[in-house]
Amino acid sequence: MATARTAPSGRAGRGRRRRGLTVAVTGPTGTFGAGLLPLLEADDRVDRVVGVARRPFDPAARGWTKMEYRRGDVRDPEVLEEAFAGADVVVHLAFLITGTSGREVTRAVNVEGSLNVVRAAAAVGARRLVYASSVAAYGFHADNPVGLTEDWPTRPAARLFYAQEKAELERLLGEEVDALPDLDLFLLRPPIVLGPHAVGGKELPAPLMALGRAAAGLLDRLPVALPVPAPAIPIQLVHEDDVGRALQLCVVGAGPPGAYNIAGDGVVTGADVARELGLTPLPVPAGVAHRVARGLAALPAPPFLPPVLDWVEAGAQPSIMDTTKARELLGWEPRVTALEALRSTLHPD
Structure with missing residues (x-):
C-alpha cells in the first residue's frame, strides 16, 4: 500500500489562515454520511465539502452549509473527475447492499464504480482516499479466529455477493493505490452499522x-x-456516529494509511x-x-x-474483530456499545 505523502515544505505568512481541506464524498446521504457530515461541518480543518449523489438533495436543509451538491453517478468517470476537482480527500461511501437492482447493475456500481472513484481521485491530485469497506471482506470461513486483526487475509465469501465484492475491492483498490505514490488509502471495516439514520x-x-x-x-x-x-x-455492531468519527480521523490523516477494524464494545x-x-x-x-x-x-x-x-x-461463522489498531493508531474509541446501537435503531425516540 502507498506510503504516507509528505506535506509540502514552506511557511504560511504571519496572520494568514492556512487553507483547510476540500473533501469530496460519494453517497453522502446514507447511514455513513449521517455520521460523518455533521463532523466535517464542525471541523475547522475542513473548508469545503462536495457531495456527489445520483438523487438531488438540499445540503442546507440538513444543516450542511459547507457542502456543495454535485449530481453524479460513480459509473461515470468524467462526472466524478469534474466533481472531485480541487479535492484534497475523497471519501467513497456509495455502495449497493442488497442486490435488488440486479447483479449486473450492482457490480457496475460497486466494483467498476469504486475503481472509477480511485482513478478520478488520483487524476485531480487528491492526497487521501477513504473507503468504507466491511467486516464482510474477511468472508465467513470456519478458520476465521475470534478477534480478527487487520493482517488476517480478506477472502471472498462462498455466496454472499456483498462480501465477495468487498474482498475483491480491497484487493483492487490496493493494487491501484500501490501504483500511485501520492495517494494514501484508508480502509474502514465496520460490522453492521446502526443508528437512527440506518437505511438498510x-x-x-x-x-x-x-x-x-x-x-x-x-x-x-x-x-x-x-x-x-x-x-x-455473537454479533458486533457499531453506531453511525462512531463510524463517522472514524471516517473523520481518516479524512484529516490522524493515523497512517491502511485498514482499520472498528466496532462498538460488546456483542449482541x-x-x-x-x-x-x-x-x-x-x-x-x-x-x-x-x-x-x-x-x-x-x-x-x-x-x-x-x-x-x-x-x-x-450466520455460518461469527466475524468478531479486534479494534486495537484503530484505537492505538487513529486515536478512535467507540462511544456507543453494540447493545446501545441496537436500541437507538429500534427505539430512535
Whole structure:
C-alpha cells in the first residue's frame, strides 16, 4: 500500500489562515454520511465539502452549509473527475447492499464504480482516499479466529455477493493505490452499522417491508410476548456516529494509511434482538445455528427468492474483530456499545 505523502515544505505568512481541506464524498446521504457530515461541518480543518449523489438533495436543509451538491453517478468517470476537482480527500461511501437492482447493475456500481472513484481521485491530485469497506471482506470461513486483526487475509465469501465484492475491492483498490505514490488509502471495516439514520431497511423489496410493518403491528396487539428462536451467535455492531468519527480521523490523516477494524464494545445475540423487539427468546445453540446457516448457504439459490436472503451465509461463522489498531493508531474509541446501537435503531425516540 502507498506510503504516507509528505506535506509540502514552506511557511504560511504571519496572520494568514492556512487553507483547510476540500473533501469530496460519494453517497453522502446514507447511514455513513449521517455520521460523518455533521463532523466535517464542525471541523475547522475542513473548508469545503462536495457531495456527489445520483438523487438531488438540499445540503442546507440538513444543516450542511459547507457542502456543495454535485449530481453524479460513480459509473461515470468524467462526472466524478469534474466533481472531485480541487479535492484534497475523497471519501467513497456509495455502495449497493442488497442486490435488488440486479447483479449486473450492482457490480457496475460497486466494483467498476469504486475503481472509477480511485482513478478520478488520483487524476485531480487528491492526497487521501477513504473507503468504507466491511467486516464482510474477511468472508465467513470456519478458520476465521475470534478477534480478527487487520493482517488476517480478506477472502471472498462462498455466496454472499456483498462480501465477495468487498474482498475483491480491497484487493483492487490496493493494487491501484500501490501504483500511485501520492495517494494514501484508508480502509474502514465496520460490522453492521446502526443508528437512527440506518437505511438498510429501505433497500428491501416492498413486500418484505409490508410484511415487517404488519408483523410489528401484530406484536403490539398481542397480550403476551411471542416466543421466537434466538440463535446464540455473537454479533458486533457499531453506531453511525462512531463510524463517522472514524471516517473523520481518516479524512484529516490522524493515523497512517491502511485498514482499520472498528466496532462498538460488546456483542449482541439473537436473544438480545428478540428482547428489544418485545419477544421471548427461545435459545438456539450457536453450533446448531452455524450448521443450519452453512447448510442453507450451500444450497442452490432459487431464482424466485430475493438476493437479500444470501445474507444467511453470514450466520455460518461469527466475524468478531479486534479494534486495537484503530484505537492505538487513529486515536478512535467507540462511544456507543453494540447493545446501545441496537436500541437507538429500534427505539430512535
